[in-house]
């Protein structure tokens with residue numbers, strides 16, 4: 001065999017070992033942000049280089065990779081990351097959640113329940129949940145070390161004072177394993193309950209901020225709230241227009257140039273699987289109607 | 295001045311300073327300071343800038359470690375503890391429960407971008423209060439106590455006047471019912487009429503709550519209105535101490551006489 005121009009999954013073995021050590025530490029201290037020496041990747045930061053490095057460090061030749069962006073497998077971002085690993089690691093890729101062993105995601109957790117042995121890798125832009133009110137890094141580190149999390153409730157208090165309810169709808173803070181408060185990255189709060197007691201391993205990589213954190217399988221993950229303003233999962237008024245699902249996270253999409261709109265599952269794999277299984281929504285007279293991607 | 299409460303009715307001191315000093319290399323910022331502060335007692339530390347009074351306040355409030363001597367505090371469980379022996383978590387817990395700290399610059403003691411209600415409620419949330427309605431009601435009642443219109447509860451302090459900010463800072467500190475409040479030039483930088491109102495308010499609150507306080511000021515009028523006892527500092531040392539009225543009406547040290555005559559022109 002000819003030696004490839006780059007190592008398996010792009011990163012050299014020494015870098016992978018360094019990242020794996022950070023991942024192991026992160027797993028040992030659920031929700032704790034572990035610093036790591038983030039490397040330049042052949043793509044811009046906004047493309048999730050933290051998640052890409054984590055994926056590169058854990059990927060093996062037998063893995064099956066799925067990449068989603070806002071729930072979709074076929075945005076430019078998702079396609080290029082999938083191609084990147086197809087080329088540099090030669091691993092099999094899939095869009096089916098249940099077939100994947102590693103799922104790299106930006107902004108969503110798949111609707112299909114994850115199972116033991118799967119790893120969900122999140123691309124994280126801003127890992128520090130306290131930064132909103134306390135920009136000083138030395139101070140936020142001390143707050144984590146001493147579990148001083150009153151400030152997190154100040155943010156939720158401000159929401160209620162201003163909007164009458166907790167208006168934070170994504171990057172909604174959680175407490176992991178009854179210890180560290182963590183930012184779940186810009187996933188919608190709708191997905192927060194899926195993180196709790198999840199059988200899959202969840203890894204979070206922030207490239208620009210050089211942090212890795214983790215939720216080991218079957219860990220308690222609790223969304224912060226007030227007794228009189230409990231955490232609520234966002235509810236949608238109508239089911240998915242394509243597959244009729246009433247339990248999934250919906251995106252609004254424009255259907256024509258006359259202002260026509262409909263709400264459909266943001267998880268395209270989930271929606272398509274349901275349609276293949278014969279589920280129908282209000283807009284799906286034609287079984288495989290062309291979908292517009294936003 | 296209103297009849298001060300008898301500060302000695304509680305015979306156990308709240309805070310004890312023993313031969314406290316602080317050096318920076320060969321420079322002595324303050325030295326040989328000893329006193330005991332009792333529950334409900336207000337002590338003013340007066341002196342010009344450079345007299346060591348601000349350094350002393352930092353030493354007494356555990357923000358600086360002394361180079362000599364020690365500062366002890368009687369915790370809520372009644373045990374007198376050397377502040378230097380407290381872990382960081384204990385010290386920070388003291389700071390947001392049993393102590394208050396009023397900064398001269400309210401922006402240092404407040405979160406300027408966060409509503410007044412959340413500024414007052416933060417300490418409650420930090421000690422585990424988890425009911426929005428109760429936190430808000432408590433914040434509102436504290437705004438009333440410091441004479442801030444509760445209609446302003448959702449406004450951020452950056453929209454407040456200087457006097458309101460200072461009153462908000464006081465409410466934010468007192469909400470956990472601390473036993474000791476440190477104040478660093480609490481009326482500094484405010485208009486004279488605003489100062490008078492603030493001093494009245496502070497004097498009433500301190501009396502009603504039976505608070506002990508250590509007030510650092512260069513303004514002897516502040517010392518006269520608020521404190522039971524006064525310590526005069528010069529060149530890092532306490533040169534005169536005693537009951538406030540005695541010291542200010544009948545100063546013994548020439549330096550104190552100078553201070554009194556220059557700042558309180560009759």
Ligand SMILES: [Zn+2]
Pocket residue numbers: 240241242243244245248264265270271272274
């Ligand atoms: Zn659907």
